[in-house]
Amino acid sequence: MSKIPGDLHYTRSHEWVRRLSSGQLEVGITDHAQEALGDLVYVEVPQVSRRLVAGEACAVVESVKAASDVYSPVAGQVAASNEDLAHRPELLNSDPYGAGWLMRVVPDAAAAAGPLLTPAEYAQFLEEAG
Amino acid sequence: MPFIPHTADDIARMLQVIGAQSIDDLFDEIPAALKTAALHGVPPALSEMEVGRLLTERAWRDGRPLNFIGAGAYEHHIPAPVWAIATRGEFYSAYTPYQAEASQGTLQLIYEYQSMMCALTAMEVSNASLYDGASALAEACLMAVRAHRGSESRRILLPRTVNPTYGQVVRNITGNQQLEFEAVNFDRREGRVTLRALQAYEGQDFAALVVQQPDFFGNVEEVDQLTDWAHANKMLVIAVVNPTALALLKPPGEWGGLAGGTRGADIVCGEGQPLGVPLASGGPYFGFMATRMLYVRQMPGRIVGGTLDSEGRPGFSLTLQAREQHIRRSKATSNICTNQGLLVTAATIYMALLGAAGLKRVAAASAQRTADLVRALCQIRGVSAAFDAPRFHEAVLLLDRPVAPVLAALAERGISGGLDLGGSYPELGHALLVCATETKTEADIDAYARALADIMRPSPVVRGAI
Numbered sequence A: 001m002s003k004i005p006g007d008l009h010y011t012r013s014h015e016w017v018r019r020l021s022s023g024q025l026e027v028g029i030t031d032h033a034q035e036a037l038g039d040l041v042y043v044e045v046p047q048v049s050r051r052l053v054a055g056e057a058c059a060v061v062e063s064v065k066a067a068s069d070v071y072s073p074v075a076g077q078v079a080a081s082n083e084d085l086a087h088r089p090e091l092l093n094s095d096p097y098g099a100g101w102l103m104r105v106v107p108d109a110a111a112a113a114g115p116l117l118t119p120a121e122y123a124q125f126l127e128e129a130g
Numbered sequence B: 001m002p003f004i005p006h007t008a009d010d011i012a013r014m015l016q017v018i019g020a021q022s023i024d025d026l027f028d029e030i031p032a033a034l035k036t037a038a039l040h041g042v043p044p045a046l047s048e049m050e051v052g053r054l055l056t057e058r059a060w061r062d063g064r065p066l067n068f069i070g071a072g073a074y075e076h077h078i079p080a081p082v083w084a085i086a087t088r089g090e091f092y093s094a095y096t097p098y099q100a101e102a103s104q105g106t107l108q109l110i111y112e113y114q115s116m117m118c119a120l121t122a123m124e125v126s127n128a129s130l131y132d133g134a135s136a137l138a139e140a141c142l143m144a145v146r147a148h149r150g151s152e153s154r155r156i157l158l159p160r161t162v163n164p165t166y167g168q169v170v171r172n173i174t175g176n177q178q179l180e181f182e183a184v185n186f187d188r189r190e191g192r193v194t195l196r197a198l199q200a201y202e203g204q205d206f207a208a209l210v211v212q213q214p215d216f217f218g219n220v221e222e223v224d225q226l227t228d229w230a231h232a233n234k235m236l237v238i239a240v241v242n243p244t245a246l247a248l249l250k251p252p253g254e255w256g257g258l259a260g261g262t263r264g265a266d267i268v269c270g271e272g273q274p275l276g277v278p279l280a281s282g283g284p285y286f287g288f289m290a291t292r293m294l295y296v297r298q299m300p301g302r303i304v305g306g307t308l309d310s311e312g313r314p315g316f317s318l319t320l321q322a323r324e325q326h327i328r329r330s331k332a333t334s335n336i337c338t339n340q341g342l343l344v345t346a347a348t349i350y351m352a353l354l355g356a357a358g359l360k361r362v363a364a365a366s367a368q369r370t371a372d373l374v375r376a377l378c379q380i381r382g383v384s385a386a387f388d389a390p391r392f393h394e395a396v397l398l399l400d401r402p403v404a405p406v407l408a409a410l411a412e413r414g415i416s417g418g419l420d421l422g423g424s425y426p427e428l429g430h431a432l433l434v435c436a437t438e439t440k441t442e443a444d445i446d447a448y449a450r451a452l453a454d455i456m457r458p459s460p461v462v463r464g465a466i
Helices: A031-037 A119-129 B008-018 B023-027 B048-062 B080-086 B104-121 B133-147 B164-177 B195-201 B223-232 B293-298 B325-331 B341-378 B403-412 B442-456
Strands: A015-019 A025-029 A040-044 A057-063 A067-071 A076-081 A103-107 B155-157 B180-182 B208-213 B236-241 B267-271 B287-291 B304-308 B314-318 B383-385 B394-399 B431-435
Touching: A031 A057, A067 B325, B080 B341, B104 B287, B104 B304, B104 B314, B104 B341, B133 B155, B133 B164, B133 B208, B133 B236, B133 B267, B133 B287, B133 B293, B164 B180, B195 B223, B208 B223, B223 B236, B287 B293, B341 B383, B341 B394, B341 B431, B341 B442, B403 B431, B403 B442
Parallel strands: B155 B180, B155 B208, B208 B236, B236 B267
Antiparallel strands: A015 A025, A025 A103, A040 A057, A057 A067, A076 A103, B267 B287, B304 B314, B383 B394, B394 B431
């Protein structure tokens, strides 16, 4: 059973979202996602200041067996990217909710509340997906 | 088991099962206008003996002209061992091997090919080859747009000194992917791209500048200046290079850096045909591509890597496959994901046989022969060199009369005298692109000069001159 921290929001494409005190949103991929991908060998994070549309492919995570896009859960502008992942992609496997974060986004005011899942909803979604 | 997959009975039974009247019914949804009609000049089934005779007769019709045409495909001497080795059963496949456990020989050959291409271009990583030079440039343009992290631009500066056929192929392949190309003009006196021509694009948002070296006219471009300009304007540099010329000229990985701190071209591509592949009426050839390690995940095509097996023994396998379509599907770096294995085999053997010193001798002899040819032809009244930039093994000549009839008269004397540039560069006037490689002797050049002098003897009629 993969970890689903109670203080985060989630998407059906397996991203998590953390609201920081600055108002920025921190985004990463879930424990379930890193487990399904296997050992990551490469992570491509978005350029700082890039504008994102909700649902837009904004990062790439590549393991020894697959490469997947990561989709932005919200519309906004990239404030920071986790540059450590370029040299240490394994952080995403070892600490997906911490050191393995992908980007921080300043959300557009109108789009701040997206159709995100609660921890319980995400857990149920995983269960139903089998 | 017979080698015939379906008998007429098999076919009739299958058609009955699916409820179709004929095989042609299966292609009903293709509009009639798009279907290719019967091929003219191709007879119905013939015996082996009849086929042999027919093809020999047709080959005779071509004759054995003395060839002075280059323009992207070059006649070089191919040492006999190249194809004797390349066509051994162990190598004789056009395909890239997936099964590392059964393909170590082929994988090692491709790995050595990649290493040689890296050495030749001074780049960090090469792929296992692409279809040809023109499609390699199209892939390089798409790659530049993906790889340029500082810009979302899909516009590319494509100078008119780049092979115009490549320009057509590039526009064709990238046409549905919203890439835009800006044709940069060349300096009329030098026949190459100058900083003056680029000034108009200063500060604009382009993904890349394409630089062909030597350019389509055979001229040696000022690659350091052009590379520095592109990098200063936040563009990537796509180098299109002739691999033979690289034995003499500065490799793209070292271009630029006039003010110190070189980073070189970002993507290098080109036509591999000069490396041991015969002209063969235009193909099959192979394209090559190399880049900096920073961009390896944006590079299309197969890549063979060196590794160790579970017992620590050195071996080879395909690597970085998450870029490719069998894993990434529609998000792959390219959906042309094979290589030209057999032609790369020949090129690798060619380069290994010649070595760096041998390739340098081929390049130097070709440059010398072209210089001799230009000198001989320019002594003829009505013939002059179009440009004054240094050249490699091609040159543009200006005639005092239309080129086509002159080429036709040369062809009657068994000489393919060059390429008429009128169609692509009307502003040059009666322009003829000529090439001489190491395969041309002094006697060959002399024969061309004598034939041309003879044809050009009667001066063109000038109306109103009398």
